[in-house]
Amino acid sequence: MLRKIIKIDAEKCNGCGLCAAACHEGAIGIIKGKARLLRDDYCDGLGNCLPACPAGAIAFEEREAAPYDEEAVQRHMRSRDKAAAHAAPCSCPGSTPFPLAPPFAGKDTKTHRPGPALSELRQWPVQIRLAPVSAPYFAEADLLVSADCCAYARGTFHADFMRGRITLIGCPKLDGIDYSEKLGAIIRANSIRSLTATRMEVPCCGGLETALRQALQSSGRDLPLRVVSLSGFGEVL
Secondary structure, three states: OEEEEEEEOOOOOOOOOHHHHHOOOOOEEEEOOEEEEOOHHHOOOOOOOOOOOOOOOEEEEEEEOOOOOHHHHHHHHHHHHHHHHHOOOOOOHHHOOEEOOOOOOOEOOOOOOEOOOOOOOOEEOOEOOOOOOOOHHHOOOEEEEEEOOHHHHOOOHHHHHHOOOEEEEEOHHHHOOOOHHHHHHHHHHOOOOEEEEEEEOOHHHHHHHHHHHHHHHHHOOOOOEEEEEEOOOOOEO
């Protein structure tokens, strides 16, 4: 059928991936450093990707293309989310899971002056996408799932929310995936004691809260859940 569909200029594309993150249908992928339309029937022709492209590499064209297939898109997105949820961490050393001991609460060993505010981070990695489903530090843990902006908005975030908790962070708008399956797997596989979610007041952060609520429901566990919203100035709302 003749219809409007996106066209990507490979010469202009810088491979930033913002278009792929903006596409709710998963129609765009990054292949060999360039954005590509994966399948015609994944593209709904609405163009959410156009304003996301900083290089002006995406435009509409009218041509013969397969009609938009919503069922195929849903299957594709479920498959992609499942693969992301169960993907092994990347091979870089920084993604290897390990616990962190409580920080030394003393003086700076070089200057012998009082040290800076201490980190309350108790494990690595912290990104939801990189976190293992099972790890010793999840045992009997109070789990904090936070939008990554929260720690920058609130200067006392470590002491107020991270202390005594295992922390996982993410941004549903930038990652462009549904965290619910990964979080649900973590809750099911470990003896988590409680859940806390911190998010910014902006609407896009609602995706993180929704994912955690769905994860808890699908896990079949009855755990206490606390949700805290922060303003742009870090105030608890």
